[in-house]
Amino acid sequence: MPYPPVVHKILLVDDDDSVRAMMSATLEKKGFEVIAAANVTEALKLITVEPFDVLITDLHMPNPGDGFTVITSMRHLQPEALTLLVSGYPDVQSAMAAILLEADEILVKPFEAGKVAELLEDKLMARKPAERIEKERVAAILQRCSGGIVEDWLTRVNGSNELNHIHLSDMERTGHLPKLIEDLIVRLRKPPATNKDSEAAFSSAAVAHGELRYEQGYTPAMLVHDSRILQVTLFGTLQHNMSFLDFSLLLPDVMTIADEVDAQLTQSMESYMKVMQKSVAA
Numbered sequence: 001m002p003y004p005p006v007v008h009k010i011l012l013v014d015d016d017d018s019v020r021a022m023m024s025a026t027l028e029k030k031g032f033e034v035i036a037a038a039n040v041t042e043a044l045k046l047i048t049v050e051p052f053d054v055l056i057t058d059l060h061m062p063n064p065g066d067g068f069t070v071i072t073s074m075r076h077l078q079p080e081a082l083t084l085l086v087s088g089y090p091d092v093q094s095a096m097a098a099i100l101l102e103a104d105e106i107l108v109k110p111f112e113a114g115k116v117a118e119l120l121e122d123k124l125m126a127r128k129p130a131e132r133i134e135k136e137r138v139a140a141i142l143q144r145c146s147g148g149i150v151e152d153w154l155t156r157v158n159g160s161n162e163l164n165h166i167h168l169s170d171m172e173r174t175g176h177l178p179k180l181i182e183d184l185i186v187r188l189r190k191p192p193a194t195n196k197d198s199e200a201a202f203s204s205a206a207v208a209h210g211e212l213r214y215e216q217g218y219t220p221a222m223l224v225h226d227s228r229i230l231q232v233t234l235f236g237t238l239q240h241n242m243s244f245l246d247f248s249l250l251l252p253d254v255m256t257i258a259d260e261v262d263a264q265l266t267q268s269m270e271s272y273m274k275v276m277q278k279s280v281a282a
Contacts, residue, residue, distance in 0.1 A: 011057075013043045015039060019058075020036045040066045044070070044073055052074070058086045071083050086111075105123070134244070142181065142188070158173075175213070187260050202267070206264040206268045210275070
């Protein structure tokens, strides 16, 4: 007696009634079982009580981050489920997938529902049991990769026409960068309740960094560019370690990185200007 076909269960999350109805009808015709949710609250309740093989969720629902919230919950509670994120913005694939999302696939509207069914069948057929990977907080990843961050930053700076026309050794170029990264990691390790925007502490390394850059002949614009490359390098490090990231606190950590790097730049710029004013006065 032949075995009955395996019916894969899909959680479909979209606040648009017509989209839910159309997608549900198309996928059910293809043999999938579809349970639809109109909002994040419904979706989260379903994720906690029912097993799913697939999640399809719109990114842009009434509240910012709705799609991200649903995917994060599914990844934590049902890590082996296939996740598809739907967005109306063509640039979402490069902008969001880089760091914020663990989606297996990103669908950009408009798309054919029938093609989605084919995509699901292919991915479900090829799917292998997910390996359990120990998740890490952002601070732990940056700590583990701190040497590589400095090297990557140096490579980017050496490739910048705006910065590399000042001839410096690698040691002179990196200056106080390792200590600035260390200060950032210390702040990231603070309890989330106390780690608020603009709570950056005084950084002697940032002050010394500004003084050093003035002595080396940097302009204020170069100092800003120097800092921007650091932020790009930090986010690039997270992108390369996406499979290890604990996504539950990723957004607050990303905001902390941006705030801390900005605060360090402010302190560096202030010390730079003080040294410049003293030099002019003399």
